Amino acid sequence: MSQDHIVKIKSTESKHVRYDVRNKKRVEKKLELKKYDPTLKKVVTYKEIKK
Numbered sequence: 001m002s003q004d005h006i007v008k009i010k011s012t013e014s015k016h017v018r019y020d021v022r023n024k025k026r027v028e029k030k031l032e033l034k035k036y037d038p039t040l041k042k043v044v045t046y047k048e049i050k051k
Helices: none
Strands: 006-011 017-021 032-037 042-049
Antiparallel strands (some): 032 042
Protein backbone atom coordinates (compact mmCIF):
# COMPACT_ATOMS: atom_id res chain seq x y z
CA MET A 1 0.00 0.00 0.00
CA SER A 2 1.36 3.41 -0.87
CA GLN A 3 1.87 6.14 1.68
CA ASP A 4 -0.36 8.69 -0.06
CA HIS A 5 -3.49 6.83 1.04
CA ILE A 6 -2.60 7.16 4.72
CA VAL A 7 -3.98 10.29 6.39
CA LYS A 8 -3.57 11.76 9.86
CA ILE A 9 -6.81 12.42 11.74
CA LYS A 10 -7.10 14.34 15.03
CA SER A 11 -9.79 14.23 17.69
CA THR A 12 -11.96 17.34 17.91
CA GLU A 13 -12.17 17.09 21.70
CA SER A 14 -8.62 16.11 22.69
CA LYS A 15 -5.11 16.04 21.27
CA HIS A 16 -5.24 12.38 20.35
CA VAL A 17 -4.05 11.62 16.80
CA ARG A 18 -4.44 8.46 14.76
CA TYR A 19 -3.75 7.36 11.19
CA ASP A 20 -6.35 6.02 8.80
CA VAL A 21 -6.56 4.98 5.16
CA ARG A 22 -8.68 6.78 2.60
CA ASN A 23 -9.50 6.38 -1.06
CA LYS A 24 -8.35 9.63 -2.70
CA LYS A 25 -10.23 8.90 -5.92
CA ARG A 26 -13.64 8.76 -4.23
CA VAL A 27 -13.25 11.21 -1.35
CA GLU A 28 -12.46 14.77 -2.42
CA LYS A 29 -13.11 16.71 0.78
CA LYS A 30 -11.39 16.18 4.12
CA LEU A 31 -12.15 13.04 6.05
CA GLU A 32 -14.42 13.21 9.11
CA LEU A 33 -15.01 10.00 11.07
CA LYS A 34 -16.39 8.93 14.41
CA LYS A 35 -13.84 6.84 16.29
CA TYR A 36 -13.08 5.81 19.84
CA ASP A 37 -10.79 8.22 21.71
CA PRO A 38 -8.81 6.31 24.38
CA THR A 39 -7.84 9.48 26.27
CA LEU A 40 -11.49 10.45 26.82
CA LYS A 41 -12.81 6.87 26.77
CA LYS A 42 -15.68 7.70 24.43
CA VAL A 43 -16.53 8.00 20.74
CA VAL A 44 -15.76 11.41 19.22
CA THR A 45 -15.38 12.97 15.78
CA TYR A 46 -11.97 12.88 14.16
CA LYS A 47 -11.05 15.30 11.37
CA GLU A 48 -8.30 15.01 8.81
CA ILE A 49 -5.26 17.26 9.30
CA LYS A 50 -2.05 17.85 7.37
CA LYS A 51 0.57 15.11 7.37
